[in-house]
Amino acid sequence: MAILVGGAIGVVLGLTVACGVGRRQRRMKALAARRAAEADLRAALAPAADLLAACLAAGAGPRAAADAVGRSFDGPVGERLRRVAAELRLGAEPSATWQRFGALPGARELARCMERAGISGVPAVEGVSRVAAGLRAAAHRAAAERARRAGVLVTLPLAACFLPAFLAIGVVPVLLGLAEGLMAGG
Known part of the structure; x- marks a missing residue:
């Protein structure tokens, strides 16, 4: 400047x-x-929801399921599930505990299902399985979108290389030949 x-x-x-x-x-x-951290978190939620559904289907309660799945996961999802299990073990209110877990991006529906099961004792296997399927579908859509975006970004350098080469090797010699013909004929 x-x-x-x-x-x-x-x-x-x-x-x-x-x-x-x-x-x-x-x-x-x-x-x-x-955005990358949130995408990683959302990607970890789908298998966690699958495991929660499997634990619930095996007869575990919400606290035991959260504890088992929390111990098998690293990162924010595992940490939050371990915290939920510890708070529930100490007698915390299930509603408040699961709402804090639901603060994770994409975990609100899963937290609601687990909260209902913890408060009323209603089996949550179907609800958690449905949420897990939705999370898997969202993860697949996000991966497909990233793949499409990567395909577009890959073509830009190719265009930047091949277009000048095409002009220099294909178009410029033809134009020079035409200009030479016009100058010689004129």
């Missing part, structure tokens, strides 16, 4: 633009990291 505008105003303007670009890049990186 200092070269384009010149002088002290150009230096100040250049520094301002540089600071703005740096701030935007940091925000974009933070947003990408947050």
Whole structure:
């Protein structure tokens, strides 16, 4: 900017633009990291819901199921399930405990099913299985969308390489030949 505008105003303007670009890049990186973490969390919820449904189908209660599945998972899902099991073991209110688990992105329906089972004793196998199927379908849709996006992003460098080559090898010689013919004939 200092070269384009010149002088002290150009230096100040250049520094301002540089600071703005740096701030935007940091925000974009933070947003990408947050989206990646949320996608990983959503991907871990589907198998956790499947395991919860299997534990419930085997006759375990919501607390025992949460404890067993929580011990088999690392990361936020396992940690939250272990915390839910510990709180329920200590006599915490199932409604509040499962609502905190439901604060995880994508876990609200699963938490509602488990909360109903914990409060009323209603079997939650069908509801949890349905939620698990929905989470798996959402994970498949997200993966397909990422694959489509990657396919588009891969073509951009190819176009950037092949288009200039096509112009230089295919179009420019034809145009030069036509121009030479016109100059010789004229």
